[in-house]
Amino acid sequence: MIVRILSGVADPDTARALAGLLHQLPGVEPAPAVPDSTTLLDALARAAEAGLDELPEAVVIHDLITPMPAMELVRDIALRFPAVGVVLLTADPSPAVLAAAMDSGARGVVGLPLTYADLGARVEAAASWAAGVRAHLNPQRALPVIPGGTMLAVAGSKGGVGTTVTAVQLALAAHSAGRSTALVDLDLQGGDIASYLDVQFRRSMADLADIGDVSTRVLQDVMYVHESGPALLLAPGEGERGEEVTDRATRQVLHALRQRYEVVVVDCGTQMNSANAVAVETAEAAVLVTTPDVVAVRAAKRMVRMWDRLQIRKPQDITVAVNRYTRGTEIQPSLIARITGTKVATSVIPAAYKELQAVVDAGRLQDLDNRSTVKQGIWALAAEVGLVAPAEPRPAAGRRGKRGERAERGERGERGGQGDRGQVTLETLGMTPIILVTLILIWQAVLAGYTFTLAGNAADEAARAQAVRKDARAAAQQDLPGAWDMTSFDAGSAGGMATANVGLKVPVLFPGINFGLTVTGHASAVDEETAP
Structure with missing residues (x-):
């Protein structure tokens, strides 16, 4: 507010x-x-x-x-x-x-x-x-009273698997579908929703811990309505205040939110306590986020078994979302389903770090581009868990060749190895003219420098020939390669010195192009015919 x-x-x-x-x-x-x-x-x-x-x-x-x-x-x-x-x-x-x-x-x-x-x-x-x-x-x-809103609990198998990013994008997807949405940060000691959405607000979940009756007015005072639409109930800025939030207070707050919002998304973090255990237990659906690596999958298995032992939630009622997925990974979703004994969402979230870096650093996760494969994957997950209406299936296109399959993968935002090679090919073709022009200019500069050397050497030879009264022009042209034309020549003797001036035209790499660049060499020697 x-x-x-x-x-x-x-x-x-x-x-x-x-x-x-x-x-x-x-x-x-x-x-x-x-x-x-x-x-x-x-x-x-x-x-x-x-x-x-x-x-x-x-x-x-x-x-x-x-x-x-x-x-x-x-x-x-x-x-x-x-x-x-x-x-x-x-x-x-x-x-x-x-x-x-x-x-x-x-x-x-x-x-x-x-x-x-x-x-x-x-x-x-x-x-x-x-x-x-x-x-x-x-x-x-005042907030309307909605009979029985849908609550989704989002937890992570371990730190750094993308739990908060997933929870925020799920809430944005629900709000974009026209449903009133609340996003609750129950990672009470390390919640980052405020950082991802660039929010500074003094109120938090800890302010509701000692309130006996969570009314509409109380919720309005404590919740922050973000510019992107969802109402936020943040974790306390001081992590030690998270201990003030009991399971009883959490149950009361979540019940009040479900009566006033159509969708309640709860970020439960990765550390289980009595507060977020209530959210996992009472939610209509629970999503456990993991990544396709050995450490994260083992952590997901431990989390699932702990929920089952504490009778918080049974494995068959848990949906595992695979984040940072690539086609080349050795641990595929089907293997994760067998290891954890849960249902794995068919909508996977691809690994696309560059898409997230700018919005995460700016604290503007809501500005993630609609073309982002990460956003498309999470919003498809939102449809799979029932937060939004599922997209209409595409009409069958009959038999498709390899080109048709690659086109469909491009529309879904799934970039395999062939797609990467195609992108590299296009980038190389675009850079080829620039590389060629650069090489031509470098070679032309080398020719100009070499012309200076030839002009000086020709002038030296002509001056020595003039000093002994030999054919100076022939001496100047003796060592010149055929590509270099002599545009000017002058030789003579005066004051006991024989001098020569030789002008050479710089050759051009492409015939028919005339830069008009001429290099002149000058040299002198003692005139031996007039020497005493």
Whole structure:
């Protein structure tokens, strides 16, 4: 639940300190502070005209606000806007001031200077009180009573097999089918649903441990409605608080959820305790997630036997979901069924780590692409366990060759070895032109460098020939390969030195293309004919 807060603070320093702490509170959306009581009342009046849901859940008032005295302002807001919780800031939190604030209608008093813990507790109490009042003023917002919703327990054979990812995607699949869905994290000491969905919420399952009657109002205060649709009941942020949740409290909470949601998905984690044992025992269906490796399959067998010994659930009533499945694995689902003595889901979840990495790192598991083979596998599992209506079977296509079978595997998202080889072939074909162009450019650069060497050597030979009055042009062309054309030549003697300049054209790898690049070499030698 998002808590909207409107503040009335006249002192700029106090306003800055208050805004800084409010922005640190999880699930809080503070509006800019107003400097006087008149502006504050006008803002509340405009919000009330738009509807009850537009009013902020809490209003924070500084006792130095003007022109209306703070206590009168509190009393006025409590009378005119009873669905808004008021918190008073004061530098004198004495019993007399506290009594006066309570008499005026305030839901809490915070002393100055402000502290994070004190402000967070008072704002949360005021917001919870406002939510309860609104539930009575607007009854249609209450959760409907649904006779006997479906509950699915999801457990893991051991840590790291994908239990939470599977539970979250099963809940999203049920909600996408138009069914009201609750997702419960009963991995009380290490629950990660909040991390996978990027949720920061102060309430958890531990807050319901000591409540005797779990009503609609209580559920609304404790559960967080995620932007993707399902309502979340999270595990406590402090793992030690998980011990407060007893089997009796869990049974009561799950019963209340089943009366108000059509589908309840429970993430039981991998460590069994009295709380999640209740979920496995009372659920209509139980899914045990494992991976096709020896360690995980042995752990699944131990879990199944333990449930049977404790009379929590019989093996024939358990569905094993195989995660990270590949066609090349040695342990196939049929073998897992024989080892565990359970039913193995026909919908397997393929191994596709790259598909999950981006959304998991961002805490946006709900944004997993519909084309993801992991999502397709889990949503097919949702249909198999009865959370959503099964997809219509495809019409038979008669006999199919190998090409037809590969096309069908591509549509189902199952990528075998041939599909991988085909992808590599396409990628290689796409890179071939770039590789060829790169090699041509490298070879052309080598030719240009070699031309510099030839031009310098030809100039040296021509200069030595000129020094002894031999044919300098013939000497320059003597060692030139046939692919190099001499574009310019000049030789002469002056001042006792014989000089030569030779210009060579850089050859091109492809005939008919003229870059016009010419390299000139220059050399000189002592003119022996004029030497004394």
